[in-house]
Amino acid sequence: ELIGALTFFVMTWLAIDAYMVGRQSRPLLRAVSFSLIGISQLMHALILANDLLSMVGATLYIIGLLLLLMSFFTGPKIATMQASPIAPAVLLIPSFAAVSLYFHSIEVVLLFVIAVLSFRQYKSEFDRSLRFFWTGFLMFAFSILVAIFWTTVGGFAMEHVLKLTGFLLLVIWVWQYLQLRLRESVVLIFFSLTLFIS
Numbered sequence: 001e002l003i004g005a006l007t008f009f010v011m012t013w014l015a016i017d018a019y020m021v022g023r024q025s026r027p028l029l030r031a032v033s034f035s036l037i038g039i040s041q042l043m044h045a046l047i048l049a050n051d052l053l054s055m056v057g058a059t060l061y062i063i064g065l066l067l068l069l070m071s072f073f074t075g076p077k078i079a080t081m082q083a084s085p086i087a088p089a090v091l092l093i094p095s096f097a098a099v100s101l102y103f104h105s106i107e108v109v110l111l112f113v114i115a116v117l118s119f120r121q122y123k124s125e126f127d128r129s130l131r132f133f134w135t136g137f138l139m140f141a142f143s144i145l146v147a148i149f150w151t152t153v154g155g156f157a158m159e160h161v162l163k164l165t166g167f168l169l170l171v172i173w174v175w176q177y178l179q180l181r182l183r184e185s186v187v188l189i190f191f192s193l194t195l196f197i198s
Contacts, residue, residue, distance in 0.1 A: 001045030004167045008038030010174050010188060029071035036064030058103040065110035072117040104144050111141035132173035139166030 015031035043057035115138040122130035143162035146155055178188070 001041045001163075003164065003171070005038045005041040005045060006188075007167050007170045007174060008034045008041060010178070011170065012038060014174065014177055025074045026071045029067050029074060033064040033067035033071065036060045036067065040064065055103075058107075062103065062106050062110065065107065065114065069110060069114055069117070072114075072121070101148065104148050108141050108144045108148070111137050111144065115141060129173055129176050132169045132176075136166040136169035136173065139163070139169060 012031050012034040015027045015034055018027035019031055037060075040057040040061035043053060043060070047053045047057070115134050118130060118134035118137065121127070122134055139162050143159045143166065146162060147159045149155075150158065
């Protein structure tokens with residue numbers, strides 16, 4: 001999850017760079033979605049036994065996936081985005097374990113749809129770098145399916161192997177854009193060290 005958080009924060013940075021160039025809605029939506037997914041990964045890595053924070057992290061993950069899904073349907077004509085109102089806090093919540101199946105089911109559907117849409121974009125645009133993007137999200141979907149249906153220690157290990165594979169595929173996708181950018185590479189090194197030390 002730390003590797004995933006780092007990967008999604010770098011993807012946020014690249015999406016913000018793309019937004020600053022063209023001021024279009026697609027990179028803005030992707031920047032927000034990648035940052036929410038990165039925050040949820042960081043929360044998952046550092047907070048293990050708190051039901052409220054686990055539910056907040058899962059909600060951020062789903063919102064991030066929904067925004068990423070929306071970005072596939074936005075074009076260059078939409079330049080601004082309205083901020084959504086913040087939902088009021090819920091005082092009494094059920095145990096996260098009791099509702100995690102619902103969260104995971106929504107996550108699997110969204111991840112598969114994102115993988116299919118990015119695969120279609122990969123086929124239509126002939127952009128070879130997108131194969132790492134869609135296969136990474138496909139690995140995330142498979143990891144959640146394993147977590148749902150295979151609840152033994154072997155399933156736990158396989159879930160995290162698939163998730164790590166997805167993160168590494170996204171790292172390869174991001175690295176293709178960072179190879180020749182020295183400033184971003186230096187900041188990434190300092191950010192990585194800070195994250196792993198924390």
